[in-house]
Every structure is written in structure tokens, then in C-alpha cells.
Amino acid sequence: xxxxxxxxxxxxxxxxxxxxxxxxxxxxxxxxxxxxxxxxxxxxxxxxxxxxxxxxxxxxxxxxxxxxxxxxxxxxxxxxxxxxxxxxxxxxxxxxxxxxxxxxxxxxxxxxxxxxxxxxxxxxxxxxxxxxxxxxxxxxxxxxxxxxxxxxxxxxxxxxxxxxxxxxxxxxxxxxxxxxxxxxxxxxxxxxxxxxxxxxxxxxxxxxxxxxxxxxxxxxxxxxxxxxxxxxxxxxxxxxxxxxxxxxxxxxxxxxxxxxxxxxxxxxxxxxxxxxxxxxxxxxxxxxxxxxxxxxxxxxxxxxxxxxxx
Numbered sequence: 001x002x003x004x005x006x007x008x009x010x011x012x013x014x015x016x017x018x019x020x021x022x023x024x025x026x027x028x029x030x031x032x033x034x035x036x037x038x039x040x041x042x043x044x045x046x047x048x049x050x051x052x053x054x055x056x057x058x059x060x061x062x063x064x065x066x067x068x069x070x071x072x073x074x075x076x077x078x079x080x081x082x083x084x085x086x087x088x089x090x091x092x093x094x095x096x097x098x099x100x101x102x103x104x105x106x107x108x109x110x111x112x113x114x115x116x117x118x119x120x121x122x123x124x125x126x127x128x129x130x131x132x133x134x135x136x137x138x139x140x141x142x143x144x145x146x147x148x149x150x151x152x153x154x155x156x157x158x159x160x161x162x163x164x165x166x167x168x169x170x171x172x173x174x175x176x177x178x179x180x181x182x183x184x185x186x187x188x189x190x191x192x193x194x195x196x197x198x199x200x201x202x203x204x205x206x207x208x209x210x211x212x213x214x215x216x217x218x219x220x221x222x223x224x225x226x227x228x229x230x231x232x233x234x235x236x237x238x239x240x241x242x243x244x245x246x247x248x249x250x251x252x253x254x255x256x257x258x259x260x261x262x263x264x265x266x267x268x269x270x271x272x273x274x275x276x277x278x279x280x281x282x283x284x285x286x287x288x289x290x291x292x293x294x295x296x297x298x299x300x301x302x303x304x305x306x307x308x309x310x
Contacts, residue, residue, distance in 0.1 A: 033072060034307040035079040045072055045310075054123040072310055080300040085142055092137045100133050108231045109250035147292045153284045158277055161284060167266045171225040173236055174260040176218045178204060179211025181253035188247040188254025195244055201258050211255070218258075232257065 033040040049071050062070070085091075105115045119129050178201070180188045186208055195201060202217025209218050228236060235245045239259040248255040270276045 030309070032308070032310045033076055034305065034309075035076055036083060036305050038079055038083070040072065040075055040079065045075065048075060051123075068310060072308070076306060076308075077297055077301075080304055081139075081142070081297065084300060085138055088142070088145065090138055090141050090145065092134050092141065096137060097130055097134050100137060101130065104133075109248075111249075114249055143289060143293065146296070147289045148285065151285050151288050151292065153281050153288070155277075157284055158280050159271070161280055162269050162271050165269065167268055169264040170267050171262070171264050172222050173225055173228075173262050174222045175220045175236070176201060176205065176258040176260060177211050177213075177220055178209040178218050178256045179214075179253055180208060180256075181210050182251075184208070184210070184253070188249065188256060191254075192244070192247050192256055195256070201244065210253075219260075 029041045029043050031039050032042050032045055045068060049067060052071065105112070108115075108118075110118060116126065119126060124132070178188075178191060180186060180191060191204055191208060194204060202219070205211075205214055205218030206216075211218060213219050213221075225233065225236065231248065235248065235257065236259060239245060239257075241259055241261050243259055245255075245257040245259075248257070269280070
């Protein structure tokens, strides 16, 4: 009996030690924000800053104290939004995330291995990327449920916008392209290696490319930025004039793109073109939804209990 009593006391003492250790470790880590009934620890903040810094290229020159403050304020907003989504029963299941990831791989023409390599280059693990996709999908559900379904843009709104903005700026890029089909005598990686070694882009295009205007060095000319495939937009937007892209692999072969120039052109809006009007309608809906979303977040902050201890 005494033995059993001693063991029980020992177990309780062990639990107390574990709880005490946990409390003191949190105290040492310190709480930097309370958002309703949730905490943000300093270790959470530093982890988020580390994640942001790893993905910033080039790094942003902000004093560390200011960076901490900005990131913490964003973390507080994110907490409030997540809490509101929980109350609205907005959640995305694993199957929906799976389908979204597969669609991204398909749209970008990447195999599983190429996809993982691309994530690693961008500083993501697959688990982090899936979490990011889940959060984005849940935010889309929130916007559609709370804001977009209740936002109406009339013909009068479109006419007013055209009257105030008779022209729009169209971003354009002048490109050259090398396309190496699958099973060719040379790979895209070998071409890129030669380019980085100082070889002439246009001579390589004339010799090896099976893409557009190969005989003219792959010079495609000026194209509207928004007419490019989404995957190509992601690459081109990061390149400065004169720079060459990494190898872009697809089911048919490898592409390498060189950005020659970038510019914007002012084009008069055609008020009678249904496609132009629909584009304006979508743009105005997006702006109005963003305004409503900012107002909604502001309201969440005003109604919430928030205490900052940074």
C-alpha cells in the first residue's frame, strides 16, 4: 500500500515538474502578443522573420526592431482572420489541397522531382507549401462567402471608370526564346551551361532551337506581358533586360527565355468592347472586395482583445 502511495506521489510530482518547466520555458520565451484567447510567443515571431528573410531576394534593408514590429502586426491580423474563419466554419480538406498542388504541377509542366526541386530553390518544404496552399484556398473561400458574393458592379460603375481612366497601361516585354525538344541531341541544361560560360544566345538559338524564329536567333519580339502563360509570367517578372531564365521544362521539351526589353504602352479603352468591359468589371470587383476586406479586418481589430508586449 505504501509502495503504491509512493508511486502515485512520484507520478504527480513528475507531472508538476513537467507543467512547471513548460510554464517557465514560455515565460523565458516571453509572450509578445495576446489575440483574444491565443498567444504569440517571441520564438514564433523570430521563426516567422527567419522564414521571410530566407525568401527575400534581395533582402530588404529594414532595422530589426521595425521588422519585428511589422511582422508581429501581420501575425496579429493573421490570427484574427484565422479565428474568424474558424467561427464561419471555413476549412479546406486534404483532398482539395492535393488537387490544387497537382494542378500547379500540371500547369507548370513539372514532374514530382522537378516540383520538389523548385520548392527547395524557393525555400519551401512540401509541408510548408501545402500549408501555404491551404491558407490561400481558405482565404479565397472567405472572400467568396463574405465579400465577393455581395459585391455588385453596375454598367454605370464601368462607364464612370472609363470616363475617369480613358487609357490603360499595358506592360510589354521583348523576348528571345530557345526551345529544345525532348530527345534532342543537346539538353536545355547544356545550353544554359554554355550561356553561362559566355556563349552567344542567338547563335545557340540558330543552331539548336526548334522554337519560333529560330533562324533569327529565337527573337520573338514584343508581346503583352499578360498574354504570357502564368508560369512564364512568374519567371519574366523577375528578370531584368539582358538576363536569361533558368531552364523551363515541359512535357514537350525545355525552354530558355531571354528578356531583351520591358516597357509599358498606353492604350485607349474601348467602351463598346464586351471583353474590355468585362475585364474592367472584374478589376472593379477585385478593388471593392479588397476595400471591404480591409474594412472587415479593421473591424476585427476594433472588437478583439489585443495586447502587444514587444
